[in-house]
Every structure is written in structure tokens, then in C-alpha cells.
Amino acid sequence: MKRFVLALLLLVSTGCVKYDGVIVTERPTINPPAAIRQENWIGSEGSGSCVHATVITLLRWQGRYKMADHWRQTYGSGETADDLAAKFDREGIRYAYTYDENNVAFLEWACKTRRGCGVTVRGGCHMIALVHLDDKWAGLLDDNSTDHYIWVPRERFLAEWKASNSWAVTPIYAPAAPLPPSPSK
């Protein structure tokens, strides 16, 4: 008994008891700090720049700060899927997108790999970031109000996305590392 207590004391005193962390999956899965979320702005052509704002937030989340700054300086206004792809090509950005294919697997892939993606809503007039997608909920970050996430039931979100040309797009780089598990109480 004494030996057991002694061993326990030694373990506790070294602070190296093998595993006392609690793995809590971060929610939303893609959780960009407020300071790197790009607000929408009016472009030189007088229209909003929601696609570009979303792309910039995703680039920053994936560690491409220099490219994000360059994008903010260079591009703006309304955007189409083809033109955005051409701009990605021109800038040498690694990316993937889906358009008008109702490809839900793409959204699941983007969230599972913690990259997130831009998704169209409101009949294709607006793009926001999809930051979480699970069996029940979709987490969204609207570039018109970046101070909070919007949570909507998964099926409702998917229905709106499909009715909005089902465009989804994301750069493909390394997402920010997950938070370490918190110590158990």
C-alpha cells in the first residue's frame, strides 16, 4: 500500500500522469479569429465584394496572409465562378470549387479538412463562409456581419445553397492548427 501511495505521489509530483486532457472538438470547426475575418466592402464597380471577402478570410485561416493582403488590394466587386477561377489561376492559388452540381460532398470535405469554403445564398446573390457542417447544423460566417456565427439547421442551409446555384469554393492550403485539449478538472 505504501509503495502504491509513493508511486502515485511520484507521478503526481512530476506532473506527467499520462493523459488528462479532454478532447472537445472545436465548434465551429473553422474558427477564424475576429481580427482575420474580412468584412464585405463596396468595390470600384459599386457592387459588394462578398466573394472576395470570403476568399480573403479563408486565405488568412489557411496561413496565406501575404496573398490575402494582395487580394484585398487587387480585387473587388461582384464575381462569377468562372472569373474567380481565372483569378485564382492567374495568382497561382491552389483551389477547388463546385458550381451548379448540388455537390454536398464538397461542403462536407471542406469542413472535415478544417478549410471551410465560400457558399452562395439568397438565390446566388451573396456569398458567405461555411465554417461548420455536421448532421444537424451548419455554421455560417456572413461577411456583412463578421462579429458572430449564424447557425441554421443543416437541411435548411442545404436547400438554400442548392437554390443559389450551389457554388462553393475554397483555397487548398494548411488550415490553422486545432486548439490543444483542455485539461480535465
Add this chain to the structure above:
Amino acid sequence: MNRFLLCLCLLAALLAVTITATPCVAQPANGVIAQERVVTLPQDGGRWYVSVVGETNDARYRQVLSWFDSGSLLKLRNSTHYNPVTSDSAIFAERYASNTPALPMVRIQNAEGVIYSQLCSDEIPMTAEGLSAQVADDVRSGPKTGCILHPFKRFQERQNANPILGWRQRHNCPTPGPKPEPVNPDPTPGPIDNNDQPAIDETPAMPPAWLLAPICMAAFAVGSGFGVVSTFKARWKAAK
């Protein structure tokens, strides 16, 4: 007429060749060759993460970063999500500041965020090979949350126990040579693949355990031999 028909046929053939020879890849945009639109999405949701955290102008941080540009640490970088993070960034403020004991820091996490290796400041070996071996050992020995989740306390304890170490860490040693360039915030991206396992250096830093016994025996034999010879010499001198 015949010549005219021949010309027409040749023209038609030329047009057909031009159309069919158009490659089925993304076209150059504004004179720049298109890069890739990734068609096969990388299934890398289980990839591990490497974070190298430090102050932008810290020479030690820049040295550690440069180690990941070649050798076994480049292999590790390419097989994980590699995140260089500077202490003046928003990512650091929100996601690292509260759980980083000291800078620079190298942290290896699995896809769920569990820390397998975390080396800070003077814990980081002096060479890239040393760091590679240390990381490999740490990853092999499993997750370490007990020590690591209270790292700041541990770091302070170490500093208190060794005041010279604390003094050295508070003093910036002058670095010879020109002023370092600012860190490029956009690192070269690694290749896309679906392999989730980090490529750690499998070369063990120590000889395998089964080699220790013969090495010890050989050392014992050599030592005994020298002992016998020196004793014999001493006796021989004394006898002389």
C-alpha cells in the same frame, strides 16, 4: 477547280486539327499559365499539425524555421499541415498565447489537436537533426498532456531552479551578420496527398537495446586489457 477544292480540303483539315488539338486543361489566363484547379480533393482531414511559433525578428525562431526547408524536417513539413506563426499575429493572440509557455516553440499535434511534442525555447535542440530525433521520440512515446498543459508553470519552475538559465533567456545575445530579412508569411505549400501519417525520422537516436550488451562487454574487455597491461608495466618497472 481541283486546286481550289484541294485548298478547301487542306484548310478544313487544318481547322479540324486545331480544334481537336486543344488541350482539355485550364487555359492560360492573361498570358499566365494556369495552375491547377484541384479536381481530386485531398482527403487529408486526418493530417497532423506542426506549429512553429516565434517572434518575427528572433534569430533563433528564424533558424528553427529554416530547418524545415530541408532534410527530415522538410519531410515532416510536407506530410503535415505546417503552420509558421508569429507572435504579432491574430492567430497567435487567439489560439496560441494562452497555451504557449515560451518562444520559440515547436508543437506537433494530431488531427484532434492532442499534443505529441512541444518544445519551447531552450528545450529545442541546437541542430535540425537533434530536433528531428527529439520529435520522433516524442511522437513514438505517445500523447503528453500532463506536463504540457501546464507548461508555463513548468517553465517558471525551471527558471527558478536555474537562475543563470533565466538570466540567459532574458538577455538577447548579439547576433553577428546582417540584419535578418522579415519572415515570409506565406510559406511554400506542401504537396497534396492523402497520407495522414507524419513522416517522422525513423532513425533511432540511440543504438538499439540489443547492441548495448555487446558494446558494454567490449568496453569491459578493452578496459580490463588496459588495466592488466598497466599493472604488468608497473610491476615490471618496480622489478626493474
